[in-house]
Amino acid sequence: MIIGVPREIKTAEARVALVPSGVAAFVSHGHRVLVECDAGIGSGIPDEAYRAAGATLVEGPGPVWRDADMVIKVKEPLGPELAALRPGLILYTYLHLASNEALTRRLLEAKVTGIAYETIQLPDGSLPLLTPMSEVAGRLSVQKGAHCLEAASGGAGILLGGVSGVKPANVVILGAGVAGSNACHIAVGMGAHVTVLDISPARLRYLQDIMGGRIATVMSNRANIAEEVTQADLVIGAVLLPGARAPRLVTEDLVRQMKPNSAILDIAIDQGGCIETAHPTTHDNPMYRMHDVVHYCVANMPGAVPRTSTYALTNATLGYGLALADKGFERAVAGDDALRKGVNLMDGRITYPAVAEAFGMPCSPL
Numbered sequence: 001m002i003i004g005v006p007r008e009i010k011t012a013e014a015r016v017a018l019v020p021s022g023v024a025a026f027v028s029h030g031h032r033v034l035v036e037c038d039a040g041i042g043s044g045i046p047d048e049a050y051r052a053a054g055a056t057l058v059e060g061p062g063p064v065w066r067d068a069d070m071v072i073k074v075k076e077p078l079g080p081e082l083a084a085l086r087p088g089l090i091l092y093t094y095l096h097l098a099s100n101e102a103l104t105r106r107l108l109e110a111k112v113t114g115i116a117y118e119t120i121q122l123p124d125g126s127l128p129l130l131t132p133m134s135e136v137a138g139r140l141s142v143q144k145g146a147h148c149l150e151a152a153s154g155g156a157g158i159l160l161g162g163v164s165g166v167k168p169a170n171v172v173i174l175g176a177g178v179a180g181s182n183a184c185h186i187a188v189g190m191g192a193h194v195t196v197l198d199i200s201p202a203r204l205r206y207l208q209d210i211m212g213g214r215i216a217t218v219m220s221n222r223a224n225i226a227e228e229v230t231q232a233d234l235v236i237g238a239v240l241l242p243g244a245r246a247p248r249l250v251t252e253d254l255v256r257q258m259k260p261n262s263a264i265l266d267i268a269i270d271q272g273g274c275i276e277t278a279h280p281t282t283h284d285n286p287m288y289r290m291h292d293v294v295h296y297c298v299a300n301m302p303g304a305v306p307r308t309s310t311y312a313l314t315n316a317t318l319g320y321g322l323a324l325a326d327k328g329f330e331r332a333v334a335g336d337d338a339l340r341k342g343v344n345l346m347d348g349r350i351t352y353p354a355v356a357e358a359f360g361m362p363c364s365p366l
């Protein structure tokens, strides 16, 4: 198979979908890998390292999109990339289609085979290709949230951990999954007062067990969310309904009732956001104020730390990528339930139910 790795073009996105050791793995399995020049530069990987691993370096995105059987990316295709799509191309990347109808329609029209990293799901319900980025986003959310609370950012001027004689900040985390529990670890490590809400008693019990008495866990429902959010200095949204749009847990009215100059960090913005006043921002201009609350809603947070993120991501994506290349699409998905769940679109039809439901469109599962 010919594998294509373009340079990412989303604003401030410096991750790359394959590292030199991944190239070497594809090449050793008999495949050819086309890497766009400078694709790895933002992650500290020079072209020479790819060449040494056996890749063919190509100028510009054209040859990658034209010649590859499978394009491996990080973010969804954008702008000129949409025009380069063609029937039968395997597009293996984050897609987040349930919150993007225009992209869904374009991919259907182009008849690509869209395999979304975020819906590949193991039998225990976990999402192995979302996990490493959720770890990064969860950990980073506290760092960014602390920055939002600084006076120069328009925040209340509160130090997350407080100091002796001064109370720490109240951090409220919605969702005790991968991102939420990683945020919890860092926030506790920075000395904040942390409350975590989830609808899963098992998740709350687990987090309570491993964190000892250092956090409060609260069942997620409308009344408890209202009580906690109005007391918070920093609210971190980290919920997920796999493959579906994020549930809107914090209404605009509730944001109006938050403390002045408090902060919201909606990690779930890539799935449409769990806070009604959240809209996607970019690393160039990540924050805005609404109802006297600082909002940070970057949809590709791991892009801020591309070296860590690129290696964490490619550790998780490589195995499925190799299976697709070695066995071909049909045999690879037939032999792997987790990978089959990643297939969102094929031959002009939606194959993933939650995406079809999001837009009231028909679904024909594989």
Ligand SMILES: NC(=O)c1ccc[n+]([C@@H]2O[C@H](COP(=O)([O-])OP(=O)(O)OC[C@H]3O[C@@H](n4cnc5c(N)ncnc54)[C@H](O)[C@@H]3O)[C@@H](O)[C@H]2O)c1
Residues within 6 Å of the ligand: 130, 131, 133, 134, 135, 137, 174, 175, 176, 177, 178, 179, 180, 197, 198, 199, 200, 203, 220, 238, 239, 240, 241, 246, 247, 249, 266, 267, 268, 269, 270, 271, 298, 299, 300, 301, 302
């Ligand atoms: N912005 C970014 O750059 C970025 C990066 C990585 C992940 N994400 C997003 O972060 C979110 C969380 O991902 P994750 O890997 O932690 O998911 P996860 O499945 O591990 O955890 C999600 C948690 O949300 C909980 N939940 C669902 N509905 C809830 C509700 N009504 N109230 C409270 N909790 C509820 C679930 O029980 C689960 O524990 C996702 O939307 C994901 O797409 C964003």
